Amino acid sequence: MAGESDESDLRPPVFSLEYLQSGWCIQDCQQAERARMLERLRQISQRTWREIRQLDRHGYGTETISRGSIRAVLPSFLTEDVRLLAFRAFDLVAMVGYRSGRIFHVIWIDREFKLYKH
Template identity: 45%
Template sequence: MKPLKKDSKSPFKAPMGAATSDNTDAQPPIFSFEKMVVGTGYSVTCCQSDDQAALSRQLFALSRMTWRDIKSAPRHGLGTEKMARGSIHAPLPSAVTEDVTFLVLRFNGMKAMVGYRDGRTFHILLLDHDFTAYKHS
């Protein structure tokens, strides 16, 4: 397959005024479970059905916001906060490199989704459904 040309004739050119990869804060997040490891005690399969439902509702609500809105929202609501790697007690996937900045988003009250952002995508690594995945202050 040939790579796409980035000229004005390409049907895949972004429309004028569209957000670019350089401006992902102006776009809504995309959520990925690709790097979540099953069997660690912190995956979707370890959550009770009410947590799974709350997670779904929260992801839906967050997907209607931009990253800029999420960053400015209260951290214990629809907002986010950074987390130090050393605070995490749960096993992390081997694919997560040392340079990753961890973020926390909430679901079902104060329960946390821990992951990292890559452009628009938030890679959810673990769900702290029982408050044991990281050091809580």
Template identity: 45%
Template sequence: MSSKRKFKQPPKESGNKLGTPSAKQEESPEQQPPIFSLRYLDNEYCITKCTKDEQAAFALKIHKLSQLTWCQIQSQDRHGLGYEKIARVAIKAPIPKFITEDVNIIAFRFSGKSPMVGYRDKAVFYVIWLDRDFTLYDHG
């Protein structure tokens, strides 16, 4: 015997379409946690080129970072949960044309010292390269 059960729909916060909570929209990006985007990830430095352990480390790192605000991240060590700026001239791969000269390129460490490199736009960090083999830029 099977009985058909209907589940109650959860209550909507507002209207027919839900949006971002208004309190978050009013906060400055510095007071928000980062949002990570892989939209522009370079195929040569892609997550698919990483080992399973590196993929897991990447997921754990973005989870940890998403628990902090940008302001908190800026006060962290660059080899821990913080980041460092990378000079454009140091990047060996082609930089997408939409990343203009005024945009800072920054790197977080995601697996050991392997960096995920990209740029920030307000609260969003766009990951462009996962430099697992340290070939993207001169690491000094």
């Protein structure tokens, strides 16, 4: 997973909410926040992974998040080789998860800027 560079780089991301963690989930968001996140996912999905890697982390790009900076319990399936990434959902709200090929698995939605040390 580290350094994803294959044909999936030329395709847009697909977002999965399958592994969202309790307390950091879409159901914890207000309706207006959900609408803004959905619009952001649509916008990000218009770009390829290669384009996203070149964009600013505060815009439509990503940033790598250190495992040690995460303040929530790490699910057991997040092994040491999994690189955590954050997308800006809107304002200061981040979607943190990992990439596997084209798929970005969202693990946490950080609405209160508390998930990781900045």
